[in-house]
Amino acid sequence: MARSSLASGTGKRARSAERPSSGQGRPAAARPDGTRPGHTPPPDWRPRVDPGPLLPDREPYRLLGTPAVADLDPQLLRELYGQLVRGRRYNRQATALTQQGRLAVYPSTTGQEACEVAAALALRPQDWLFPSYRDTLAVVARGVDPAEALTLLRGDWHSGYDPRATKVAPLSTPLATQLPHAVGLAHAARLRGDDTVALALVGDGGTSEGDFHEALNFAAVWKAPVVFLVQNNGFAISVPLDKQTAAPSLAHKAVGYGMPGRLVDGNDAPAVHQVLCEAVEHARAGGGPTLVEALTYRVDAHTNADDATRYRDDAEVEPWRAHDPVALLERELRERGLIDDAGIRAVEAAAEEMAARLREEMNAEPVLDPMELFDHVYAEKTSQLREQAAQLRAELDAEEE
Amino acid sequence: MGTATAPAPAPATRKPATMAQALRQAMRDALAEDRDVHVMGEDVGTLGGVFRVTDGLAAEFGPERVTDTPLAEAGILGTAVGMAMYGLRPVVEMQFDAFAYPAMEQLISHVSRMRNRTRGALPMPITIRVPYGGGIGGVEHHSDSSEAYYLHTPGLHVVTPATVADAYGLLRAAIASDDPVVFLEPKRLYWGKADWSADAPETVPPLGRAVVRRAGTSATLITYGPSVPVCLEAAEAARQEGWDLEVVDLRSLMPFDDETVCASVRRTGRAIVVHESAGFCGTGAEIAARVSERCFHHLEAPVLRVAGFDIPYPPPMLERHHLPGVDRVLDAVARLQWEGN
Numbered sequence: 001m002a003r004s005s006l007a008s009g010t011g012k013r014a015r016s017a018e019r020p021s022s023g024q025g026r027p028a029a030a031r032p033d034g035t036r037p038g039h040t041p042p043p044d045w046r047p048r049v050d051p052g053p054l055l056p057d058r059e060p061y062r063l064l065g066t067p068a069v070a071d072l073d074p075q076l077l078r079e080l081y082g083q084l085v086r087g088r089r090y091n092r093q094a095t096a097l098t099q100q101g102r103l104a105v106y107p108s109t110t111g112q113e114a115c116e117v118a119a120a121l122a123l124r125p126q127d128w129l130f131p132s133y134r135d136t137l138a139v140v141a142r143g144v145d146p147a148e149a150l151t152l153l154r155g156d157w158h159s160g161y162d163p164r165a166t167k168v169a170p171l172s173t174p175l176a177t178q179l180p181h182a183v184g185l186a187h188a189a190r191l192r193g194d195d196t197v198a199l200a201l202v203g204d205g206g207t208s209e210g211d212f213h214e215a216l217n218f219a220a221v222w223k224a225p226v227v228f229l230v231q232n233n234g235f236a237i238s239v240p241l242d243k244q245t246a247a248p249s250l251a252h253k254a255v256g257y258g259m260p261g262r263l264v265d266g267n268d269a270p271a272v273h274q275v276l277c278e279a280v281e282h283a284r285a286g287g288g289p290t291l292v293e294a295l296t297y298r299v300d301a302h303t304n305a306d307d308a309t310r311y312r313d314d315a316e317v318e319p320w321r322a323h324d325p326v327a328l329l330e331r332e333l334r335e336r337g338l339i340d341d342a343g344i345r346a347v348e349a350a351a352e353e354m355a356a357r358l359r360e361e362m363n364a365e366p367v368l369d370p371m372e373l374f375d376h377v378y379a380e381k382t383s384q385l386r387e388q389a390a391q392l393r394a395e396l397d398a399e400e401e
Numbered sequence: 402m403g404t405a406t407a408p409a410p411a412p413a414t415r416k417p418a419t420m421a422q423a424l425r426q427a428m429r430d431a432l433a434e435d436r437d438v439h440v441m442g443e444d445v446g447t448l449g450g451v452f453r454v455t456d457g458l459a460a461e462f463g464p465e466r467v468t469d470t471p472l473a474e475a476g477i478l479g480t481a482v483g484m485a486m487y488g489l490r491p492v493v494e495m496q497f498d499a500f501a502y503p504a505m506e507q508l509i510s511h512v513s514r515m516r517n518r519t520r521g522a523l524p525m526p527i528t529i530r531v532p533y534g535g536g537i538g539g540v541e542h543h544s545d546s547s548e549a550y551y552l553h554t555p556g557l558h559v560v561t562p563a564t565v566a567d568a569y570g571l572l573r574a575a576i577a578s579d580d581p582v583v584f585l586e587p588k589r590l591y592w593g594k595a596d597w598s599a600d601a602p603e604t605v606p607p608l609g610r611a612v613v614r615r616a617g618t619s620a621t622l623i624t625y626g627p628s629v630p631v632c633l634e635a636a637e638a639a640r641q642e643g644w645d646l647e648v649v650d651l652r653s654l655m656p657f658d659d660e661t662v663c664a665s666v667r668r669t670g671r672a673i674v675v676h677e678s679a680g681f682c683g684t685g686a687e688i689a690a691r692v693s694e695r696c697f698h699h700l701e702a703p704v705l706r707v708a709g710f711d712i713p714y715p716p717p718m719l720e721r722h723h724l725p726g727v728d729r730v731l732d733a734v735a736r737l738q739w740e741g742n
């Protein structure tokens with residue numbers, strides 16, 4: 001096949017106008033650019049796309065504290081703030097639930113709330129969110145019930161919410177494997193003529209996985225309406241980014257696939273929201289995928305089970321605590337008189353209420369039916385599963401006697 | 402060649418057709434009947450696949466229904482998962498058995514368990530066609546029999562046809578299934594011909610039904626895919642030795658038809674499992690265990706296995722020593738403790 005495609009190329013060598021001279025001996029006179037006739041460039045080559053417009057900004061895109069923030073809708077800023085405060089509280093509550101043994105594990109997004117919240121708010125009702133294992137908060141911000149979003153992490157069924165009803169894919173633990181799903185779903189929606197966009201989340205470590213590469217490549221080739229948000233939070237468990245990649249930035253990886261890359265301050269909620277909204281609407285309009293790298297920081301350990309002191313100093317965390325997404329937005333709102341103490345108290349009270357409800361729901365023991373183990377393996381139980389279900393039924397009956 | 406029940410009456414329009422043609426017709430009919438069916442893979446479009454199984458489908462249904470994908474198996478299957486989440490029915494072609502391995506993570510971690518982890522909300526109606534097996538003189542990485550890997554993954558169906566009629570019927574059933582089906586196509590049977598009618602093709606019973614290809618009384622050969630013709634040939638040859646062998650073609654390895662298999666073994670009292678993939682921890686081990694557990698008091702001899710050796714697939718010049726052939730099957734039949742009978 002390779003041979004035939006090369007052969008078919010020989011018919012249209014427009015650029016090799018000069019034929020190699022048949023006379024040996026004297027070399028032909030050089031052209032003005034120093035090249036000599038008979039030494040031809042590769043046939044038909046031209047750049048496939050201009051890489052210039054695809055390149056990310058030199059500096060992370062920001063809005064807070066810049067003149068551009070004045071153009072933003074105050075209502076949006078307040079909504080983002082409310083969600084950030086709620087998200088921060090959610091992270092704290094879920095972490096507390098691990099300490100009480102109510103959750104098996106919780107990978108917190110403390111410090112990353114701006115990315116989590118903006119990802120959810122950038123979507124319209126018909127759009128789909130594809131979270132990674134860390135992104136429970138984005139799932140909740142999208143509207144999924146806070147307790148249902150945690151069933152996986154409490155040892156209950158793997159996905160506590162209905163992905164079809166909520167348009168939120170199940171939390172994906174095998175890193176980056178959810179990215180091709182987002183591409184396929186977005187592609188399918190386009191084939192059907194729907195204006196659905198998929199937004200997929202992945203971590204900096206996940207960008208080293210093959211599925212990251214394959215997903216971006218498929219998305220670009222198919223011009224699929226999908227947006228990839230990389231939360232560069234500095235670590236993959238213990239491994240820092242410089243052991244993960246030699247790329248100028250993760251956003252630069254986009255250029256190699258022929259899609260735009262955007263670099264944004266991941267703790268500047270309005271900036272992340274704006275960049276994602278632009279990418280989502282660009283995709284919806286048929287413009288194809290975008291890769292967004294959000295610079296943020298994992299303030300907590302990898303999970304409650306991790307000891308971050310083994311691989312990083314507190315001194316490294318401090319500047320990020322000062323660049324906190326909740327504090328940054330609060331400062332902006334206060335400076336511009338868009339919120340006062342009473343407003344902040346109201347936001348915090350609403351977050352408290354959410355946390356109290358979550359505690360209450362998580363303190364109730366879930367009731368699981370062991371017989372359901374066999375219900376969803378196939379559309380219909382195989383004879384083998386029917387036998388095994390009967391065995392378990394008998395064991396359960398014996399236990400009850 | 403019949404179905405599990407009675408052989409279908411031969412329609413007037415039957416003429417010689419290859420398994421590749423029957424597979425193509427199955428996809429063609431599925432594409433025509435259901436706009437959610439999409440065929441995708443490497444070279445499946447313009448070229449019609451390296452085995453030409455999808456020949457002409459892109460021309461007929463267009464590149465959005467029959468798609469040449471980028472060359473990346475995990476990406477192909479991973480995007481198929483997303484398409485299935487949206488309600489499509491992707492039919493994915495893996496170019497060769499050994500080149501399906503990059504897609505294993507998607508297959509195991511998502512395709513096989515998406516229905517289960519979402520408690521039924523997201524079924525995965527994906528058909529994964531994999532040309533498999535040896536006997537075609539293929540160089541390294543072109544002759545693997547990978548069924549045991551798939552079979553060890555709950556949530557997948559694993560199906561393999563041995564006849565032209567089954568190729569059509571089983572592939573239609575696979576595409577219609579709401580569960581993921583790994584559809585293993587025996588490469589060396591692609592070009593085998595049988596009388597078949599593309600206009601009125603036989604349907605098959607639901608996935609999971611084995612069929613008795615040859616009735617016999619002395620012993621049962623339990624087999625599938627590329628080893629079915631070998632066993633039928635061995636059964637013919639065995640007649641000269643006075644053995645009347647029954648041949649069961651499993652057709653579907655998962656679901657596994659315990660009923661048909663055990664009914665046969667109870668009748669004959671002896672069983673051999675024949676397949677070309679490696680014997681150790683292979684399909685035959687599972688089948689031998691199941692038969693022993695269920696038919697112990699009917700057995701006159703231990704269940705034997707005739708399988709490929711436990712070696713990486715050999716070079717083409719040596720593959721005939723590796724592949725279970727008629728002689729090796731007959732040697733095994735001879736070891737079935739006939740003394741005193």
Ligand SMILES: Cc1ncc(C[n+]2csc(CCOP(=O)(O)OP(=O)(O)O)c2C)c(N)n1
Pocket residue numbers: 134173174175202203204205206207233235236237298
């Ligand atoms: C395929 C795969 N390999 C390894 C792991 C184990 N693991 C879980 S989280 C993690 C680090 C992920 O880092 P990153 O992608 O940066 O995401 P973050 O945890 O920072 O959100 C690892 C190695 C996994 N879940 N999946």
Ligand SMILES: [Mg+2]
Pocket residue numbers: 203204205231232233234235236237
């Ligand atoms: Mg990280």
